[in-house]
Amino acid sequence: MAKAEKSVPQIEKFREAARELETDESEAAFDRALKKVVKAPPPKDKPKAATK
Template sequence: MDDKKAEQRQVDKFKDLARELEADEDEAAFEEQVKKVAKKEPPPKRDNPESN
């Protein structure tokens, strides 16, 4: 029974976090949110002589 309660608490935590992040089941809305935080491509690495 404790496992079921722990699992339910985990589910509730997930749901609370999803609400806080304004999660949406709509794929288009999700992609729009991802674009706000994701970068297209990392900048090219430079050799830094000071770090060697």
């Protein structure tokens, strides 16, 4: 594995990616996203194929 010319810590790479994606760190945004997950209906099970 070759070393990069400029070694950047993993956390800095993560922060830069988050900035590029324009993430929102507010509690309100987190609560909105969480409510979408919590309110999602459970997946409907498909009938299993008959086996011999």
